[in-house]
Amino acid sequence: MEIKKIQNDSELTMSISGRLDTNAAPKLIADIDESLVEGVKSFVLDMAECDYVASSGLRAILGAQKKMNALQGTMVVKNVVSDVMEVFEMTGFADILNFE
């Protein structure tokens, strides 16, 4: 899995490509912990190139949403492919995340 980050003032966009599996999730969690800090008001997670999410990956995404809530910012998940969307729906994540 690859993570690309673009910071634009208070908006941070993170694009992940490849598989968000158990071995990749800790890297995303570390990146989220490091990047979502005071001053970030808008977080965009672009998943266009992510074709696989395991429960460890869902946990990482949930962690990001909790963090943005604590920062009183917003989070949007973008360009989710249909296979991954099914996983979000099955686990109730489709209801807690904002999609675009």
Added chain:
Amino acid sequence: MKKELNVKATLENLHTVLGFIEENLELVECPMKIAMKIVVCVEELYVNVASYAYEGVSGDCRLEFVVDDATPNRVNITILDEGKPFNPLEKEDPDTTLDADEREIGGLGIFMVKNIMDTISYERKEENNIIIMEKSW
């Protein structure tokens, strides 16, 4: 067709395990959408074994991949370890209706497995934990 893979139960071997499952699903022409979900299930269960079954000592995990000639659209996958008794199916389902701040972290993986697979069972037999699951397409 019956295929078998034996590995040391470590997270380093996750990709070997998932590669084995993907390769064989491709051989039996399982549609990609279904294959991805089956792989998610195997990952969840294998990660459980690699993380909890052996606690500090090293141990093995065996995977069996079976597709009967009579039912070419159905796969039967067995995951076996010799670790301490552990039935992952007993884990309580998470409340999927809570919002982000209330959502707890645990139980999600097994919940996904139960949702995706058609059948799944656990048994403890001769010092082994044995998970057997099936999926048709």
